[in-house]
Amino acid sequence: MAEDLIRAKGTKEEQYQALIPQIKALIEYEQDFIANMANLAAALKEQFDFFWVGFYLVKNEELVLAPFQGPVACTRIAYNRGVCGTSWARQETLIVPDVEAFPGHIACSSLSRSEIVLPMMYEGRCVGVLDVDSAELDSFDAIDAQYLQEMIDILMAASKL
Numbered sequence: 001m002a003e004d005l006i007r008a009k010g011t012k013e014e015q016y017q018a019l020i021p022q023i024k025a026l027i028e029y030e031q032d033f034i035a036n037m038a039n040l041a042a043a044l045k046e047q048f049d050f051f052w053v054g055f056y057l058v059k060n061e062e063l064v065l066a067p068f069q070g071p072v073a074c075t076r077i078a079y080n081r082g083v084c085g086t087s088w089a090r091q092e093t094l095i096v097p098d099v100e101a102f103p104g105h106i107a108c109s110s111l112s113r114s115e116i117v118l119p120m121m122y123e124g125r126c127v128g129v130l131d132v133d134s135a136e137l138d139s140f141d142a143i144d145a146q147y148l149q150e151m152i153d154i155l156m157a158a159s160k161l
């Protein structure tokens with residue numbers, strides 16, 4: 001596949017459905033985890049124009065910034081701190097309609113208003129998180145959770161850890 005994304009129009013769900021086969025084609029034959037995270041972040045940013053899309057990886061008992069698209073970001077996040085650290089600790093997807101209302105929110109950018117964070121599981125342990133931020137309140141829902149999880153599953157299946 002050429003490394004050009006075909007941007008879909010339509011509902012959010014239709015856009016995700018059009019993006020999934022492109023993500024598969026882009027990363028299914030690439031085994032490098034960093035390269036695949038980078039392309040996944042870029043594709044999500046390009047398709048949806050999210051404020052920030054990126055990954056944090058678990059290293060030495062903290063989350064460390066990995067490939068991302070958007071403004072500069074927090075480099076390290078402690079376990080169970082902020083939305084990302086809490087998602088890691090709970091090993092569950094967190095949808096935050098208003099980041100200001102989330103206890104212990106880490107404000108990497110004051111422009112971020114809502115967020116979704118999904119843990120990336122490998123062999124029963126969380127190896128990182130996918131973090132997506134919006135400049136608008138209440139941007140994320142179960143549709144985002146479903147399709148972002150599907151993309152994480154594609155990423156984890158293709159990549160060598």
